[in-house]
Amino acid sequence: MTELDRRSFLGRGLATTGGVLASGLAIETLSAHAAWAGAGRPAADPRESGYGPLRRMPARNTGEEYLALPAGFSYVVLSKSGTPMTDGVATPIAHDGMAAFPGTRRHTVRLIRNHEVRTTPGSPVGRVYVEGSRRYDELGVGGTTTLEVDLRSGAVLRHFVSLNGTIVNCAGGRMLYDRGWLTCEETTAGPTQGWQRKHGYIFAVPLDGPAPGSPAPSPPLTAMGRFSHEAVAVDPRTGYVYETEDQSGTPDGFYRFRPSDPRDLAKGGVLEMLKIRGVDGYDCREGQTMGARLPVEWVRIDDPDPDLENGATTCTGQGLAKGGAKFNRLEGCWYGDGSVFFNSTSGGDAKNGDPPNADGYLEGYGQVWQYVPGRRDGGTLVLVYESPGRKELDSPDNLTFTPRGGIVLCEDDASSADADPHPLAPGLTNVNRLIGLDPRRGQPFEFAVNIADECEFAGACFSPDGSVLFVNNFGDSVSLDPPGRTYAIRGPWHRGPL
Template sequence: MSDGVATPIAHDGMAAFPGTRRHTVRLIRNHEVRTTPGSPVGRVHVEGSERYDELGVAGTTTLEVDLRDGRVVRHFVSLNGTIVNCAGGRMLHQRGWLTCEATTAGPGQGWTRKHGYVFEVPLNGPEPGRPAPSQPLTAMGRFSHEAVAVDPRTGYVYETEDESGRPDGFYRFRPRDPRDLAAGGVLEMLKIRGIDGYDCREGQTMGARLPVEWVTIDDPDPDLEGGDPANADGYLEGYGQVWQYVPGRRDGGTLVLVYESPGRRELDSPDNLTFTPRGGIVLCEDDAGSADADPHPPAPGLVNVNRLIGLDPPGRTYAIRGPWHRGPLQAGHGMVIACTM
């Protein structure tokens, strides 16, 4: 890259922002590197930079792309010293990218620090050879993070969890200062109102509105060690759901099941998503694999194929495939960026 570092492996979630130069867009991209502590294989690493974990192998890179011809003008490490950077979301007012660690590993697994946090990557500031300091936002919770979304009206940050083998939660961080997440705040977890231990994976009705409330998490930064717990809770493996959270003005709001896949052919293991200008949804599959067959005619000989799947407003799915449009990139609403790891 422009900073002399080899392009890291394991591309994952990223977002497009207005570029710092005319006719450019700036992409901030995660690298979900899972190699051993300090491994040089495909890592995100700038010697002498301010890193959270000296043995960290993951982080983000920033690319500036010319909209006129798709040419990469420059690209460089913008954050390092983290591990397993999976997804994330835009900061308030598009000031940068919130990158998330999808793990709760720590010293017990050979790292020098605890992991499982959200980190800020400013849009402006990092330059080739000068990544942003990697400082964890511990008040936002320590768990296996997936994506985040910031409510532009309140500054609240909504967070999803991706821990294999057990039920996951949906979280809300209410910052003291929406423009300074490091100043702390309150972390909460969504709960179906009046029901303890409610599990949304089975027996749900699409379109039904579930009343919810928020429960405060007293210790957002627990001392725990990572590992994949066994999936022994008695629930059948499903193919994925899409839920909508509707905030309430006077209460916790409601949770609505928008779509539930009936089988692998329609949709399997949706991960991140974005909306189209016409109200549809584009979902990126992140299939962990299943026991049943995975037929996919456009990719003969491949197994556990991941696709981009469209979901239209009436609730119908369709696969998005070539011939691919080769025109200039367009930053803003309706743009989806899919990355292979």
């Protein structure tokens, strides 16, 4: 495939172009960390770097304490599960992956947010649902909501359902040319589990079109695969879409989709799984060396939409049977400076103590991988970060590159064996944080701590002008307790690495 029109790519606007340019610094950050760790330096206390010590603080608009942040930073709560939105629908539960786009008016930003609702078919509890709208599955409980936010005041101008009829919408990624959001279902459930339709797909939520009371009538993009999707990232030079997989307890694959028409993913294409060249079933989960360059080839998934209800082989099974590489809990995915970065939440040699997976693998504290596409070959895979233990980083989920070249990792501490308390969150056993990586020294540092509950952080993303970090507190996936929340954080970013 020839490269897409470069002029179109360079005209995508300040937000995306700035992110791509800044990502070169983020790559240096990851390289600095790999060198720092590879030199045998002891793990630094993440509370002693970055923007300095954190302190508990209340939200400016509610007066309640939800976060601990460095001095000089502040935050507001933009939305909370159960509160009414502009379209009259109650804000759904399970706030997950999210992206920020330029708003429809000056000084505004548009957020598109996933809801990983895991209730039973048709359940009204926290459901993403607009009566009378067109949707894929009438019993679907998940989907996306859209928020229009005034960056100056922090006020939510509009807040509405932008896609419904799906389930377990976990993460996703920005569409080519920032035309919208690709939302992913983290499940392969279907009629056998009580749903009207098969699930496990990617759906498009266009930036222009959905409005209060009129969610996008998006059909599934079946050629992109039916599996437990997590996140995606699009290479703007080729239009290829890279996809992560997160199925609990078994090996996962890293995929790419080569579309027939990059501007219209519904026209189909070819789905492939990453394989280490010349090695069948290479295990990326442990025993890896940071900075080592692994040559890549790609194996085709012959049946990207398997009829699992009648015994068809899964996409994962097809790829592994052809020698695809094994990962564990692939989650956040990000494109920048010619590379795709993705998290393996439970990869690594330092083990968290949980029981072994079905194939005997013992889970670790997390890895960050870099895939560098090749122009004449399959490309190169590099491990650029691996956590040595929970103090440094515990279970990275979503990730984002900041406009200034920093990196933010959202923790999702899913370990049941290794308690993870924090002095700023007394009474909580498994505390989740936002972890930054310092571009200067490569060291990790705490930027935020969830002091409200034990829920994960998700959906971290910056406003196009770089002034505000938006992030979700996931909440619960089957009830309103604890509720999901979306925060807007602002402060003196120039004083530190982010």
